[in-house]
Amino acid sequence: MSFTDLGLSADLVRTVAQQGYDSPTPIQTKAIPCVLSGQDLMAAAQTGTGKTAAFTLPLLQRLASSPIKTAPRSVRCLILTPTRELAAQVQDSVRQYSQGLSIGSAVVFGGVGMQPQVQNLRRGVDILVATPGRLLDHVRQGTVDLSRVEILVLDEADRMLDMGFIHDIRKVLAELPKQRQTLLFSATFSDDIRRLADGLLHKPQRVEVAARNSAADAIEQVVHPVDRVRKRELLSRLIHDNAWRQVLVFTRTKHGANRLATQLDSDGLPAAALHGNKSQTARTRALADFKQGRVRVLVATDIAARGLDIDQLPHVVNFELPTVAEDYVHRIGRTGRAGHDGEAVSLVCIDEQKLLRGIELVLRRQLPQLVVSGFEPDPTIRAEPLFNKPQGGRRGRPGGGSGTKAPNRQPGSSRSAGRREYRGA
Incomplete structure (x- = not known):
């Protein structure tokens, strides 16, 4: 036709x-x-x-x-x-x-x-x-x-x-x-x-035209179990060893996005952060630099989970899993577009096991797990609450705490009743 x-x-x-x-x-x-x-x-x-x-x-x-x-x-x-x-x-x-x-x-x-x-x-x-x-x-x-x-x-x-x-x-x-x-x-x-x-x-x-919450067939998905304190080290290793030239990385908070972008820069990987606290000029510049190859890694909160149109983006990394399972689908949907292959990598620590199970319930399948040699999780580390202390100035709001109170949402739920208006768009 x-x-x-x-x-x-x-x-x-x-x-x-x-x-x-x-x-x-x-x-x-x-x-x-x-x-x-x-x-x-x-x-x-x-x-x-x-x-x-x-x-x-x-x-x-x-x-x-x-x-x-x-x-x-x-x-x-x-x-x-x-x-x-x-x-x-x-x-x-x-x-x-x-x-x-x-x-x-x-x-x-x-x-x-x-x-x-x-x-x-x-x-x-x-x-x-x-x-x-x-x-x-x-x-x-x-x-x-x-x-x-x-x-x-x-x-x-x-x-x-x-x-x-x-x-x-x-x-x-x-x-x-x-x-x-x-x-x-x-x-x-x-x-x-x-x-x-x-x-x-x-x-x-x-x-x-697509089953509810189904991820694109063209996206290869993998989970790398890793200790929370070694996530940045593993991310740098994956980018360097696999020669990834363009990587979109998701964090839960604005503060975390800023910190990770700075750390990756220090690892010799040009990086920029994209989140709601950035001015529109800064957000536009960061996205343009990423598309044109001046920035190798774009670190974003969930404000970028939808709407970013990046041709043939090969790699998406969940540095931290989203607290809402459906947001995982929107994040990885940045790759594997228009018939192109894509890869979605999730770095998952012991604290995020419940979030991972919620995502797999939404996907209706288990995601393959692969432990990277040299980054085997320490079995003696116990899980800690994800939001037991402020992150980026607010408690655990998906997308980096944009100035509203954190909703009481469970993994796999779609949204919270009584959410306050988000006026950051």
Whole structure:
């Protein structure tokens, strides 16, 4: 099947071909005709499946086929994303695919000044990509009008719920017309997502292209048991001995990410940290340096678990296992994308055995374990509570303690009731 068979215009098919794609992915095959028809859509797809193009291409065609002549242009399509990085990457896709079309777009997110965003909005845009917190800032200041939105896209809706954006989402919905097309994309059809969809979507078409919480088949996964105090030494050894040139490493805390990046630098491995306490400029620079090879190791908290689009990333390392089992799937989903092979390595100490069991329950299989020679765990070391003292200034919050109280979540649970809003996007 080709993109032409899905009903896309010749201009969009030509643009897609220029980007190097000649055949649609499964999510694109199922979602594009639905979006073109004007139906609401509830789609479950793991990262790396081409879901951004699955909604970007057909919504561009719908807007281009019925242009609004009045000036300035009002927002006709709103795309909500959970993180700044994902918002920026979705906007990049919109720009790439809208070449040659008379469609204007803009992106707004926190961590940067509002005035340049205000100027872009005043000039008028057809498509607005936004994180919820900064979008509401613009709504409150009267710098954006959402009353004429025709299409709403919630990208990575499960992540937005997990980050506590449900109240912000409801506030945004209050600004939108009730008559609109709504597209909801999520990695899973969890109970929370189903409840959200019930209140948002009208007779939606449901599309699912991957089993719930299944890791990509192309990803080779392995666990290296190791003592907690020797993890950094083992990580350096693996990178050096295997000549890994590009490695994304996950820690649980911001402080831990900073410390590990500094230690790896001292081991002769150029490294940078990426987390919520970094300014948007610093985060953008760190990611650019990593993509361009100036940085060999990018050490990140779970803020980077979704939305990072890194072509052919070969290696992901869980320096510390996530406290929420489903986050493991999102982390390793940074590799093995678009048909490329990938490797996910987890360094697991005695303290993390319960977390490992929770991950294996979600995956519905045991992960292979391989003890690296010279790094055999000391059998006399006893397990210690993971969060018995502050880490990075907060107690054990997944993603590095971004300034909210740690939720009481158990391994394998999807989210916590009563989570406070995360406004760091």
